[in-house]
Amino acid sequence: MLSTGALRAHLLAARLAGPVATSREVSLRSYRLFAARDPRVTLGLDPEWAWSERDLLGLMADKCGVSNDPGHVSGPDVIDPERTLSALDAFAARLREAVERGSPVLIGTGHPHRLLGFYAGLADALSAAGCLVLTPAQGRCIDITTRFGVRTYNLGYVRGVALVRETGGVCAGSETGAHSHSPLPVRVALEGAAEAGGPLPELVVGDHGWVCGAGQLGIEAIGLADTDDPALFVGEAEGRVSVAVPLDDAVRSAYYRPLTRYVLNRACLSQ
Secondary structure, three states: OOOHHHHHHHHHHOOOOEEEEEEHHHHHHHHHHHHOOOHHHHOOOOOOOOOOHHHHHHHHHHHOOOOOOOOOOOOEEEEOHHHHHHHHHHHHHHHHHHHHHOOOEEEEOOOHHHHHHHHHHHHHHHHHOOOOEOOOOOOOEEEEEEOOEEEEEEEEEEOOEEEEEEOOOOOOOOOOOOOOOOOHHHHHHHHHHHHOOOOOOOEEEEEHHHHHHHHHOOOEEEEEEOOOOHHHHHHHHOOOOOEEEEOOOOOOHHHHHHHHHHHHHHOOOOO
16 A cells, blocks of 8 residues: 555655646746637636636646746746645545446546556556446547647547547557547547447546546546646636646656555555
8 A cells, every 4th residue: 555655755756746847937828828718728618717817826826836926937837745645535535436326437538648557547446346437439530629730530448548549640559649638539428428328427537628628518527637737727616627636747657656556545446
């Protein structure tokens, strides 16, 4: 069993929390874009409240532990490991509730190169505990606007985790997928589940557009978010995201394994 103290030490050593690789400049740019309601950073969320850059900075200071000083404009951003640990406990509690209710669950990531293993571990444990891990609309094409123009992707699943792959980019059996912020994949997955006669997920687990897109549609959603992903924390503040866990979402994939162990232990799902 991984103790809270051991995980705190790991978060800092792996730079999942504490000073992280995400720069202050990148985070502040995201807050400016979110305040302007740029869809690249709202991730499918339609905020109910008016959020200024200063409001967002205050929110992210509260939720993540970043500096609330608007004059602090450069250097690495900072995540408070205590906030990460508290959010991971809440995240685990939601997983446990899903098992107790026998809820169908949809898991998806826009960070497959880094986070696939973390989510796959959750999917394996949830399935073993009797939860139905959904895989709707597999192979469906999705046109997503990127900085390179509109690209066509296919919705796929690896070990129960949804991701998108650029058409013709990789073979069907590959575990690699594309980095994506778009809410379109979760919408397509939900449409596919509805067209097939259900069931629909009662909980969506993931990041980026998977969480915000589901939360916007009224489905309980929990996920991971970096300091430059204010949308998940806004969704949490407005009541459409149940849990947003602050951490660096782009470190080595192996560094997330202790988080999987910790969450599953907290959720009483250790195998």
